[in-house]
Amino acid sequence: MPGPGLSLASSLSSLTGAASTRHHDAPSRAKRTACRYNPAMRAIVERVNSAQVTVDEKVVGAIQAGLLVYVGVAADDGEEDVRYMADKIPHLRIFTDPDGKMNLSVKDIGGRVLVISAFAVQADARKGRRPSFDAAAPPEKANALYEQLCRELNAAGLVVEKGVFRAHMHVSCLNDGPICILLDSKRTF
16 A cells, blocks of 8 residues: 555555666676586485396396495596595495484495496586586596595495496386485585
């Protein structure tokens, strides 16, 4: 309702003016799109009863109780990102203790890890309907850091099974929970 002494038209005009003032104060579209997320090594970690990966109908990696880890390497990732993941994954307390609480790590239960290189984990689907993979590392760099992560997980005392880098893979698992944890080496989520 217009205030005392104001017509409906003047009230609408003042609201329109206020709205357009706010519009000019808002960041421009170019500035908003320039504020992209900070690409980082990402992982989807699933607690599984079993998992396996096949390539050309041949099983190339399989585990029983443990973790299925999909890893996406970003273009600006380096050894620090690998170290973060190699420390975080073996120590995630997502397995249940005798009291039914998630207090145990994959190392605590003697579980194994199936690590799958998956550039699609780097997908950015915030704009439009077709994901962008621009943040993903080039294949040579991605493979080197993926292999380094697998070696470091193994050095941490885990039995590590792997997929085949750049192959078309079929991954199957029996997820336990389901428990799926997202990791980001830059800790943005």
